[in-house]
Amino acid sequence: MKNNRFISKSLFTLLFLAFATFMYAQTTITGVVTDAATGEAIIGANIIEKGTTNGTITDFDGNFVLTVAEGAVLEISYIGYKPVEAAAVDGMQVQLGEDTEMLEEVVVVGYGVVKKNDATGSVTAIKPDDMNKGLNVNAQEMMQGKIAGVVVTSNDGAPGTGANIRIRGGSSLSASNSPLIVIDGLAMDNNGIPGAANPLSMVNPNDIETFTVLKDASATAIYGSRASNGVIIITTKKGKAGSGPEVSYEGNVSMSNLINRMEVFTGDELRAYASTIGLSHDYMSKLGTANTDWQSEIYRAAISTDHNISITGGTKNMPYRASIGYTLGNGIIKNSQMQRVTGAVNLSPSFFDKHLNINFNVKGLYIYNSYPAGVVGSALSMDPTLPIKGGATNIYGEEYFSKADMDKFFGGYNQPTTGANYNDPGWPLTFDPNTTNNPVAALNQQSSIANSGSFVGNLEVDYQIHGFEDLRLHANFGADYSYGHQRYQNDPYGVAGHYYGWDGYDVKNKYNLQFNAYAQYYKDFTEAQHFDIMAGFELQHFYNDFYNEGNGIMPMTNNNEELRGKPYNYAESSFKTESRLMSFFGRANYIGWNQLMLTATVRADGSSRFAPDHRWGIFPSVALGWKIKETFLQDANWINDLKLRLGYGITGQQEINQGDYPYMAQYSISQDYAYYPVGGPNSELLDNTGTPMFDASGNPIYTTYRPNAYNADITWEKTTTYNAGIDFGFLNNRVTGSIDYYYRQTDDLLNVVPVAVGTNFRNKVISNVGSLTNQGAEFSINAVAVDKRNFKWDLGFNFTYNENKIIRLNTGEDETPIPTGGISNGTGNTIQRHTVGLPTSSFYVYETGMGTRENGEKYYYVVDRNEDGKITEDDQYYYHSPNAPITMGFQTKFQFYGFDLGISLRSNVGNYVYNDVLAGNLRYANPGEIYRNGFHNVMKSVYDTHYNKGMQSNKVYTSPDGTGSTFTDFFRLDYFVENASFVRIDNITLGYSFKADKVSGRAYVTVQNPCVFTPYSGLDPEVFGGIDNNIYPRSMTSLVGLSLQF
Secondary structure (H helix, E strand, O other), X not given: OHHHHHHXXXXXXXXXXXXXXXXXXXXXXXXXXXXXXXXXXXXXXXXXXXXOOOEEEOOOOXXXXXXXXOOXXXXXXXXXXXXXXXXXXXXXXXXXXXXXXXXXXXXXXOOEEEEHHHOOOOEXXXXXXXXXXXXXXXXXXXXXXXXXXXXXXEOOOOOOOOEEEEEOOOOOOOXXXXXXXXXXXXXXXXXXXXXXXXXXXXXXXXXXXXXXXXXXXXXXXXXXXXXXXXXXXXXXXXXXXXXXXXXXXXEEXXXXXXXXXXXXXXXXXXXXXXXXXXXXHHHHOOOEOOOOOHHXXXXXXXXXXXXXXXXXXXXXXXXEEEEEEEEEEEOOEOOXXXXXXXXXXXXXXXXXXXXXXXXXXXXXXXXXXXXXXXXXXXXXXXXXXXXXEOXXXXXXXXXXXXXXXXXXXXXXXXXXXXXXXXXXOOOOEEEOOOOOOOXXXXXXXXXXXXXXXXXXXXXXXXXXXXXXXXXXXXXXXXXXXXXXXXXEEEOOOOOOOOOOOXXXXXXXXXXXXXXXXEEEEEEEEEOOEEEEEEEEEEEEEEEEEEEEEEEEEOOOOOOOXXXXXXXXXXXXXXEEEEEEEXXXXXXXXXXXXXXXXXXXXXXXXXXXXXXXXXXXXXXXXXXXXXXXXHHHXXXXXXXXXXXXXXXXXXXXXXXXXXXXXXXXXXXXXXXXXXXXXXXXXXXEOEOOOOOEOEOOOOOEOEOOEEEOOOOOOOOXXXXXXXXXXXXEEEOOOOEEEEEEEEEEEEEOOEEEEEOOOOOOOOOEEEEEOEEEEEEEEEEEEEEEEEEOXXXXXXXXXXXXXXXXXXEEEOOOOOOOOEEEEEOOOOOOOEEEEEOOOOOOOEEEEEOEEEEEOOOOOEEEEEOOOOOOOOXXXXXXXXXXXXXXXXXXXXXXXXXXXXXXXXXXXXEEEOOEEEOHHHHHHHHHHOOOOOEOOOEOOOEHHHHHHHHHOOOOOOOEEOOOOXXXXXXXXXXXXXXXXXXXXXXXXXXXXXXXXXXXXXXXXXXXXXXXXXXXXXXXXXXXXXOOOOEOOOOOOOOEEEEEEEEEEO
C-alpha cells in the first residue's frame, strides 16, 4: 500500500507540473501553411505550441488561428513533410518541404545498408514501439505478432524463458530451424548456455534501435550457409553527434498472476468419488482427512521489476551512449527467479572530415536463474487428502503416515514409502517410486541455480579513401565470450537424492570469434545511373567446452565402514568441440533512371563440419526491382510508392544438431558391463566411490570405447527461394505496406534415419534424406487512420499463409516415413511422422468412431479404415499438422492529447495439438487405476471426458458395435488431436505523456496476456511442436511503468 501511495503522489506531482509550467500571458496569432515546392495549401497540418498540448490544424486553405503564450515556439508538421519549428508571430507564412529523409530511409542488410526505397529483397525493418510494447524481458518478445512471416513461440511461462522463432516455416527436419541472429554486425552462435536460452538473451531490449528481418534468399544469400532460416539483424542505439548529454530512465514494476490452471478434485471430492465407485475398506483406509490444494501450495503472485538508465550525447566527432539495466523476474512457481544485469557502451567517432568512421560496441551480461523442481505434474496428481507435513490420519481416525517416520526420513514432509535397501538398519524406508512425489517437498529439497555471463563486443572501421571517395574499405572484428555454471543440489531427505543426497554442477564455456573485411565501390555515372560493387571475406571460429561432475555422500550410519563419508555415485563427463567457417562474398547493385534496380550477390562458404570433398558451398542470388510509380504514375499524387520486386537465391544450412564432426569416426565410452581386463594407465574403471575396480581374479577392469555412427558423405542442406513482392505507399505515406509471394525448396535434408544392419556402427545415422517446400503469401499494412490536432490513430495488420510439404525422402524405395513427436504414454512412443506429400510432423493416429447403445450410453471404437476386418497399424492415417497455415498480427494505438492507448493481438489459425496431458491421465479416471500404492488425483477435464463424454481408456473397442476386445493404444486416437487455433491479446497499454521545465516522460499501465480465445480444451493452445505435455502456465501480468528524459 505504501508503494501504491508513493506512485500515486508521484504521478500527481508530475501531472501538476505538466499543466502548470506554461501559465503565462497569451496572444492570438494567425498563419498559413503551404507546400514549398508547389505553393499549394496543406490541409490538416498540425500546429502545436512547443512543450504543450495546445494546438490546432490548418483549414482547407491552409490557414490557422491559435492562442499561445508570449514568446512561444510553434511546431508545424504533416505526414510526408519535414517538420518545422518557428517563433509564433501573427501573420506567419510557413512552407513545408518534402521529407526526403523519410523517402530515403535506410534499412540494414547484410554487410551494409540500403535505401528502403531501393531495396530489392523481402526485408522488414521495425522500431520498438515505446507506447505499445508490453513487458519485454527478452528481445524476441518485441517481435511477436509484429512482422508478417515471423512466428515467435515462447517455451513456457517461466521468467526469462527462451523462444522458438520461425521465419516462413521450418526448412529442416533435424538441423536447426532458427534464424541467424546478427547483433551490431556480429553473427551469433545459436547455442545457449545454462541460464541463457539463446543469443537474444544477450541484449537488453531497451538498447535496441531496430530489428531488420531478411526473409527471402535475395536478401539472405549474402550470409550463405547460415541463412536458410532467415536473418534477424539487431542494431543497438547510438549517440548523437554535437548534442549535450541526455539521461533517460525506463522502469516498471509488475505482478504476474495465474489466470488458468488444470482443475482437479479437492480432498472432499476425491473421498466422495472413492466412496461412489465402491473401493474396499483397505483402499479407503488410505484416504486422509485433509483438503490440500497442492497447486495453491506451489503457485504464487509474482512481483517483478525492471530498471534501465542510459546517457546519450556526443561532441562534434564523438557520439556516445552508455546504459545499464537490472531485471528481477519472479516466476509464478515458487523458487523460480531470474535476475539480470546488463551494460552497454557505444562509441562512434569520426575523423578526417568523416572519411574515417569507427563504431565500437561493448555489451556485458550477467544472469542468475533459480529453476524450481518439476512440480506442476506432481501438484496435479498428488493425493489432496494428504497434508503437506507431519504425518496423517485416515478417515477412520487411524494414523497411516507416521509423523516420526516422515520427520526422520523425509524432513517432515509426507511421502508414500516402501522398504529400503540401503544396507543401513537406521534407514528402513525410502520413497515409493510408483506413486506421486510431494511437490512442496521437491520445491524445498531440490535446488538448481545457474549463473551465466556474456561479453559481446565488436569494432567496426570504415574508411572512405581520400582523393578517391567512391571507394570505401570496411573491417569488423567481433567476439562473443559466454560462460554458464549450473549447480544441482538435492537434500538426502528428498526424493531426488534420498539417503545419499547429490551435489553436482555443469560448466559451459564458449566463444565465437569473427573477422570480416570488404571493399565497396560506389559510382554515379550520371544523375540517372548508379552502380556499386562490394567484395569481401570472413572468418569465424566457434568453440565450446563443457564439463560436469557430481556425487552423493555415503551416510556415516551405513554398514559399510569403508564407504562412510565418501562420494557415492560419482559421475563426470566432458567434451570440447570447435568449428570454423571461411567465406568469400560479393554484391553488385545497379539503379537506372531511379526506376530499375538490379542486385546480385554470391557467397562461397567452407565449413569444417563437412568432409573435405563436401566442405565448400556456393550460394548466389539475384533480385530485380521496378519503381512503377516513377515510370507510369508520376502524376498520381495520391500514390507515393509502388514498387515491384522479384528475387531468386540459394542459401545453405550447416547448423547440425549432431555435433561438429558428424562426418568422421568418433568413439564414446562403452555402456555398463562392457568392460574388459585390458587397457592402459589412467583408464581403469571406477566404482560409485571413485575407486578402481577389479575382476574376480584381481585384474584391473578398464574402460572401453565403442565407435559412433558417422557419414562422410553428408553435405549442406540447400534452400532455393523464389520471391515476388509489391511495396506500396499512398496518401503521403499515411498508408504503407507490402504483399509477397514466396516458394522455398530445401534439398538434401539432414535427418537421423535407420540404416541396414552392418552398414554402420549404429542402426541410425545422420544422412541427406530428401526435400521439402514452403510456399505462401504475406500481406502487411500500416496506416495513420486519423491525424488531427489532438487525436491520432495508428494501426497495423499482417497476415501470413504458409503451406509446408515434404516432397521427397531417400529412406528406401517406398520413401519410409520418419517417426517423430514423442509422447508420455509408454516408452519410446511417437505420434507424428515426416512423410512425403504432407507437412512435417503430421499426426499419425487411429480414427475415432462413436456409437450409442440402446440405453443412450455413448461408446467409442477404432475405425477399420482399410476394411480388412481387424485393427492393425495399417489402419492409422495422417490427421492435420501442428503448424498453423495462417498467422496474423494486429496493433493499434490511439493518442488523445497527452494520453495514449495501445492494443496488440495475434492469432494462429489451423494449428492442431495433441493433448498429451489428457491422454496421459485419462486412465486415472478408471476405478481400478485411481489407487497405485497411493491415491492419484483426478483432473476434472479427465473426469468429464471419462464419465460425461464416454471416452474411457479401458473401453475403446475394436468393433463398431461396441463389443469384443478393447483397444489398448487408446492414446493414439485422433480424439486427442485438437484444433488449437487461437486469438491472443498480447497486451493493452494506457499511458500519459508529460513535459515540465527540464524533464519529460510518460507514465503507463499495461496488462499482458489478459486472455486467449480458443476451442482447445487444454491449458494453453500455443504449443511449439504440437505435443502438449508442458503444463507450466503462462501468466497474466499487470505492470506500472515510468519513462523519464532529462
